[in-house]
Amino acid sequence: MKNNVVGRKTSGVDKALRIALYATLILVAGFYLMPLVVMLITSMKDAEEVRNGTLLSLPSYIHFDSWEKAWSSACTGSSCHGISPYFMNSFKIVIPAVAISTILGAINGYVISLWRFRGSNLFFAALLLGCFIPFQVVLLPMARTLGWLGIASSTTGLVFVHVVYGVAFTTLFFRNFYQSIPGELIKAARLDGAGFFTIFYRIILPVSTPIIVVTVIWQFTQIWNDFLFGVAFSGFESQPVTVALNNLVNTSFGGKEYNVDMAAAVIAALPTLIVYVFAGKYFVRGLTAGAVKG
């Protein structure tokens, strides 16, 4: 219906159709929003209200007790310090892992698209497969390797793992972006005596801001939301927040406190949600980067 609205009289039927269309869209929006709304409402109720109310009944007044408890004193497995230590762990893992994998990806992409050598394309194809393998096929060998390296059950180990399996994606992003830079530009710079890194710093990096943003956001979301590596390779002290949240929800002594569960879930989701709200455009671009050509 892209262009056909123009130049036609809107009849009654058309009007009814449009109302139905908007109604459907709003209803669907309700479906997507409902879990988040219910999480927020539930997290602000006290235990009594959770037990007696329904999903959508509003709290009598807004309690933040369960948020406080989720943050600093709820039990996740055997320890009872809330999810705050693990929230910090996630940052300790995410920040270096994102930085290193983005830098590696940028340089790899630069080489693969602008300094091709025999076999570099084959290498890229081989790396591409790394984006898609089910990580179950590397879990056990990686666990052994982390043990040998002496970084098992540490945040350092998780940084290492996320860099290793993130670099395929970051390389893909940068490679696709740099494909559009004309090779003549590099040739001219070389004739002027510029070296490999000079060209990268002076010519390539200044035009890379959009793809850096896309990559950083993508990696941040992926690593923050990771659970498999977190649960397989972390120790009690180094769990990321997703693992702690899962432990908190499944810890059963002292009765279930759904309001605390929900508060913890919202806290764990907050960083990526904030990134999404403020940089949604780049997030979507990352999501579709590998999927839609061009």
Added chain:
Amino acid sequence: MNTNTPHSGSKSARPSGFSLTDWMPKIVLAPTMVIALVCIYGYMIWTAVLSFTNSRMLPSYNFVGWAQYERLFNNDRWMVALTNLGIFGSLFILICLFLGVMLAIFLDQKIRAEGVIRTIYLYPMAISFIVTGTAWKWLLNPTNGIQKLMIDMGFVNFKFDWLINPHMVVYCLVIAAVWQASGFVMALFLAGLRGVDGDLIKAAHLDGASTFTTYRRIILPSLKPVFFSALVILAHIAIKSFDLVQALTNGGPGYASDLPANFMYTYTFSRSQIGMGSASAMVMLGCILAILVPYLYSELRGERSEK
């Protein structure tokens, strides 16, 4: 050494002989090459090797042929996980594709506040599956969730206990996963729709085609590549699904909602059955490759023919 000229192809005029600049690209790429070789392909082979051994708690290298695979496919829990993947995967993919296409078409009708609606449809994709699982566990829980909501609203006989029903629990996974990923499919198709040639659509309308016919006969067929991409991505998400199960049902009741990824994890890390766990991982890899290789092949061939 002349092979690393910039990709315009012709040999450059720089003096021959050793120069660091010639070697730099290879040196710089080396760490990633090593990583890929060892941590992707090396580990894959390692797991493959383990799947042919009788490893239990620790890796051992007593080869037993295909015995682990035989045990695997005689294992009831594995067959449940595989069946679940079939049900979950096909429903998840079909519903996501259907919803995604419909929503994209709806949103393509010059909707006011399109940006806001799009943002709402897509936000679940930014959230961890663990959070999604936790939220839906609460919603689907019969004592406090949707069932209670409906009963309190007056539908006294309303029953919605799929989460604790071994025959229905896999559909709970479908609901939560569709909630998370369908907005993403919508975004893919919307981007595709915006890329369709406007003249084509105008011509169709001039020929008297209705909106419905235009979509069915002209616009949607031209989105075939988007369709395939979405299919591959969704299949990939389905096969790798692990966190959602862990958070939503923990595989339960019993092991009624296990998926292969959860089976692999349980057998490798909690049950000390490394051999069988590795075999299950290899089967998962096989599933992904069966989908991926034809896709990548056609993609790469397409790219070549464009040049």
